Amino acid sequence: MDKTNQELSQEFYIHFNAAQSELASRANELNLGSTDSKALQQLSTDFAKLRKELTDATSFLPSYDQRQCELRLKEVEGSLEKLRTAAAPKPKFAFKRKAKTSTTSPSPSSTSSASKVAPITSALVDVSSSTPSSFAGVTLSGRSHEFLDLSSLPPVVSATDLIISDLDHCVVYMLSETRSKDGVARDVKITALHARNIRNSVLIMPVIDGSALLHDLSRCVLALGCHQYRMHSSTQTDVYISLASNPIIEHCKGIRFTKYPRYLHSAGDELPSNLAVQDFSHIRPTPSPNWSNLPEGSIPPEESWPKHGDSDNVEVDRVLQRLLPSST
Structure with missing residues (x-):
C-alpha cells in the first residue's frame, strides 16, 4: 500500500x-x-x-x-x-612593481564609457522566514488580556490559515457559531494553525483539516483537532488533542497531553486521539521526561471552559485561572 x-x-x-x-x-x-x-x-x-x-x-x-x-x-x-x-590557503606576500603613470589624458569618450561600467554584485534574497507573518493567512498578534473569537477575524474571511503570535494572558476561542457583537453568527474554516511566542494563554481551536505548528509556548492550554501536530521550544503546556497520527515535540519540557474534550466538538462525538508522542529531543527507548499524560484529576470540568455566545461576558482572568496549569 x-x-x-x-x-x-x-x-x-x-x-x-x-x-x-x-x-x-x-x-x-x-x-x-x-x-x-x-x-x-x-x-x-x-x-x-x-x-x-x-x-x-x-x-x-x-x-x-x-x-x-x-x-x-x-x-x-x-x-x-x-x-x-x-x-583556504593564505595569499603569499609579494612586492608589486609600481605601474608607470601615463602622461596621456584619457579621451572624453573613454572616460564616459568607464563611468557607465558598474561593478557586478549579487544578492541573495531570503524568501523564507522564521516569523509567522511570512505565511499567507490571517494573523492575530500583539494582544494582552483579551478574549479573541471569530469576530476578531476580518469579516470577509471564510477559510484561512490562522497565525497567532505574541499573546500574553489571552483567551482565543475559534469554535464556530460564536456570536459577534452585532449578533451575527460566524463560521470560519481554519485550514492550518501556526502559533509562536504565546504566554499564559488558552487557545481553543476546532478540528482543522491541516497541520498545527507551534513554537515557544509557555504556561498555556491548547485544545484542537488536526492531522499533524508539531511543537517546538515550549514549556508547561497542557494539550487537549484529537489526532490520527503521532504528535511530535522537540526542545520541549513539561508538556501534558490528553484527549480533546467531547463537549468542545460541535458534533458531540468523542474524537479519535493518538497519544504516542514522538520526542525528537529524546531518541531513546526509555520514556521521555519531557511529556506525560494529563492526570484525570487535573482536567478542569466542563463549566470551566468558555461557551458559545459568551464573547461579551467572558472574564479572561477567571478563565485563565481555571484552565492554566499551576505555576512551577
Whole structure:
C-alpha cells in the first residue's frame, strides 16, 4: 500500500532532524579543532546530499516544514562557509612593481564609457522566514488580556490559515457559531494553525483539516483537532488533542497531553486521539521526561471552559485561572 503524504512527511522529518543534527555536530567538531580538508570535503558532500533530499521531498512536504528545514540547513551552510574560509590557503606576500603613470589624458569618450561600467554584485534574497507573518493567512498578534473569537477575524474571511503570535494572558476561542457583537453568527474554516511566542494563554481551536505548528509556548492550554501536530521550544503546556497520527515535540519540557474534550466538538462525538508522542529531543527507548499524560484529576470540568455566545461576558482572568496549569 502506498504511503500517504502525511506518513512520508513524518518519516522524512525524522530522517532530516537526525541528519541535520549530525552535520551540525561534525561542523562544530571541525570548528573546534584543526580543519581537516578530507573531513570538510565529506561534510560538504553530505550537506549537498541532504539538500537534494529536501528538494526531492517538496512534492509531499508541507510548505511550512520546507521553510523550517531550509532554515536549519542554512545554519549548517553558514558553519561550512566559515570552515572553508579558514581552510583556504593564505595569499603569499609579494612586492608589486609600481605601474608607470601615463602622461596621456584619457579621451572624453573613454572616460564616459568607464563611468557607465558598474561593478557586478549579487544578492541573495531570503524568501523564507522564521516569523509567522511570512505565511499567507490571517494573523492575530500583539494582544494582552483579551478574549479573541471569530469576530476578531476580518469579516470577509471564510477559510484561512490562522497565525497567532505574541499573546500574553489571552483567551482565543475559534469554535464556530460564536456570536459577534452585532449578533451575527460566524463560521470560519481554519485550514492550518501556526502559533509562536504565546504566554499564559488558552487557545481553543476546532478540528482543522491541516497541520498545527507551534513554537515557544509557555504556561498555556491548547485544545484542537488536526492531522499533524508539531511543537517546538515550549514549556508547561497542557494539550487537549484529537489526532490520527503521532504528535511530535522537540526542545520541549513539561508538556501534558490528553484527549480533546467531547463537549468542545460541535458534533458531540468523542474524537479519535493518538497519544504516542514522538520526542525528537529524546531518541531513546526509555520514556521521555519531557511529556506525560494529563492526570484525570487535573482536567478542569466542563463549566470551566468558555461557551458559545459568551464573547461579551467572558472574564479572561477567571478563565485563565481555571484552565492554566499551576505555576512551577
